[in-house]
Amino acid sequence: MKKLLIGAVMALGTVFSSVSLSFADELLVPTMSYRVGPYAANGTMIANGFTDYFMMLNERDGGIGGVKVKAEECETGYKAQVGVECYESYRGKNALVHTPNSTGITLQILQKAPEDEVPILTMGYGLSAAAKGETFPWAFNYPASYWSQMTSILSYIDSQGGLKGKKIGFLYLDVGYGREPIPVLEELGPKMGFETLYVPVAGKEMQNQSSHWLTIRKEKPDWVIMWGWGAMNPTAIKEAAKTRFPLDRFIGNWWSGAHVDTEALGSKAKGYLASSFTTTGTDFPAIQDMIKYVVKPGKSKTEMGMPGKVLYNRAMFNAVIIAEAIAVAQKMTGKKNVTGADVRLGLENIKLDEARLKELGLEGFTAPVIGSCADHESGGSIFVQQWDGSDWKRITGLIPPMTDVVQPLLTAAAEKYVSDKSGWTTQKCN
């Protein structure tokens, strides 16, 4: 017994001491993933796409600039509080950039980033106002903020028979993420002459939307825009089909238009629209490399059918931006082992133009992402895709956001955010 006890204590000791070991010569890129919980179907695709790209870089190029990348997942279950714990657990470990994968988590860790000098990249989610680089030096939301996206969606609707005098239904998940674009609708409604019907869906009612669609049927909006996530999306599309709402007038944001949302519905979801900023399919050399080096040999958790799907490709693009930022940071500083502060500079000086995208094997995959000190959002053009019953098809060219509307709103929101925070770190850009 005594021996057993001593053995147990010693084993515990070795475990504890190995916990504190730090690994040199590695680029630590943590990502907050969610493979468990109600949003796991989406989270698994995102986590796979993200980690596979770095795994591919390690296998094909030996990492970035000769240093291997350690893309480490921290499981959050899409819960904001667990996300904060994840964030805390990376303090002092030289994480290069944080990928919260949740607007709720982003809002909670945003204030801590300047103190820890680790930038936060929220690709297509997070706080819209973070696009203002002067106010938010440590936050980035390439390639577009939710507000820009909303204006692009509205201009698409405008091009499909006008907005004036129309009634727009806004169906949203009632959390920070879903409420994010409301200021844009409130601002643009009177200006463009449309009326908005707000239909919030609480997280608990996500899979039971009959009452929400009853409201929509009663109020008869001309279009419905959806800011949904997880099981809310397929439920909404199913309900829309059931209540005979024309699906080609039902448009989701870029998180509401993935294969996981429509595949199970198949032809029932035919005609449903969604915005996006990344192309689907595997016809890109970069994705082919991921299949060749990582997926086929079975080195990741990805199954063969996953690459090419909406969320997988998008999460891969998230990894592309980070990899590029690290490469830029290495070039700018001349160091191989960069820090979070270096990667922040890398993110600001990122230049993913057509030529560079082609070099990376992603020609025509997305709109160029060109960062600057002041603009942490970059361009922000999106396109619209449609479900044809078996796959997503891109149906429009790039639709730019209404910069003249969004920019003043962003400036005002950034000012409001900082107004009650003492000692907030800003930067001057020339």
Added chain:
Amino acid sequence: MFYRETGQFKSKYKEELAAFPLAEDKVGIAILLVIAYVFIPIFGIPGLSFEFTMGAIMIPVFIFTITTLGLNILLGFAGQISLGTGAFMGVGAYSCYKIMTIFPDLNIIICVILSGFVTAIVGMIFGLPSLKIKGFYLIVATLAAQFFLEWAFIRVAWLYNYNDSGGIEGTNKEMFGLIVSGPQSDALTRYFIVLTLLVLLTWLASNVIRGRIGRSWMMIRDMDIAAELIGVRPLTAKLSAFAFSSFYIGISGALMVFFWLGAAEVESFDVSHSFTYLFMVIIGGLGSITGSYMGAALVWVIPVLIKEIGKTAFGFDAFVMENFSIIFLGVAIVVILIVEPHGLARLWQITKQKLRLWPFPY
């Protein structure tokens, strides 16, 4: 042998009534305080990084101990069951946020304590049904409080100052020239503040429980009709229990947001958290202050440690460890409740009894 009462004579009633009449207890508490105030701040927990120790283990455990103490007062001492703990923490957090933004120059500790009083009032209002109903019916009534408050945190935009994010956030707050709360604050500073509040609140709770009010709660718990017959007023006893318990829970909610998370939205106060706090109380032991400490520590620390060790030492995937820690906690709850239905506190009592007799079996 190790824990011997013989030979410790008391010559005054005051000594007999002291919180820790035994010399062993006094020494034990002193050692614990020295560990908490000196050793952990200097050395941390061996093998774990200092930031992790503070941010993921010590500070949350202390905060949840305050929550558990509060819930234990209501559930373990007064026998009134509540499933609204998460929402009452939210009341504390949101009221602290409102007080802080209305009076930006007010000391944050005062804000936290004031938010405790606000929660006490809210708790009393939602405790009113307890005068009429008991047991399962009261669970439903407190569950209604939970859902109503959650709804209010989302819908009443005034509560979060019309933030676009719909959440509340802490800012840097200074005290004696030291940043004590907000993103720039040092983890150690927050640790000391939370620890000190915990010690003070424990001291307060132990004295109130041993006093007249606490005894009236326990009488109501054990048999309310009998208690009423000997002159305990159910109105004051039950409502004071709700107020006192909510005071603790409100303070812990405010501490959670402003001394640990830094920001929060309604999700941090939902019903699943209420259940977690209930587990803490039940696993720790109903009606025991020591149990509150042990329950909060076990339920919080074990999953965190499992995840961290699995990830860094054995290289398991994060989601595997997450699932594993959920399973482990579930199994632990079932096993502990089968082996010792009275919780860890009872186990500790048995241990003390064994220490008294050791090395003899009887």
